[in-house]
Amino acid sequence: MIKMHNGYDVKNNNWWYGVYDKTGNKVFHEGRIKSCIKCHEIAKETDYLFSETIIDKISLDSDF
Template identity: 55%
Template sequence: MKRWVIISLFITFIIAITMFYFSAAKEEDVMVFPEWRQYYKLTPEIIKSDAHNAYVEIYLNDKAKDAYIKVEPRFKEGSKIFKPLYADPQGKHMARLVIMVKMQEGYDSDNGDWWYGVYDESGTKMWYEGRIPECIDCHAMAKETDNLFSRSVMKKLNGIHTNEFEEYLKD
C-alpha cells in the first residue's frame, strides 16, 4: 500500500510539473509588440483601408521599410508591419492593431510565411494570432508583392486614387 501511495504522489508530481512547464512555455510563445509606435511611420496621415473597412496608419520595422516602399516581390524574415485600425478618419477611436510578421521559411510556405496577429492598442493583449484564415484569404490576392498590398498603398500615398483590390480583382 505504501508503494502505491509513493507511486501516486510521484505521478501527481510529474503531471503538475508537466502542466506548469507547458503553460509557461505557451505564455512565452505569445508575441507582444509594445514598441510598435516607435517604428517608421509610412503614412503621413490616416488613410482609408477598403480591405479593413477602417481608417489606418502603417508602421514598418527596418526590415520591412525598404521592401514595402520599393514594392519588392519578397520581404525579409523578421519584417514587421503594423496597422492600427480606426473607426474614424481622425484616428480618435482605435478598434484594434493588426500585425504581420514574416516568419522563417517553411512556417506557412503556401501563404508567404506570414504570421498574422490582432491585438489591442497597446500591442500586448493578443486577440487572434497565427494563421488567421480571413487574413490569409484576403492577402492571397497579392502574391506578386509577397501577400502585401504595398503597390496600391504606395500609389495612394503618391496621390494616385486607388482601391486596394482594383488591380487584383479581374473583370
C-alpha cells in the same frame, strides 16, 4: 504581419498575422489566420502586401 522562417507557412509565403488591442498586450488572434490570408492572397504578386501594390500604382499614375 511578421515574416517568419521558411517552413512556417510555405503555401502562403510564411507570414504570421496578429490582432492585438491598442496597448499591444492583449492578443485577440494570432498565427496563420485564415481570414487574413484569404484576402491578402489578392496581393500574392507583391508577397501578400497591399501597400507595395498601392505605392507602385501611385508612382506609376503620378506625373511628378
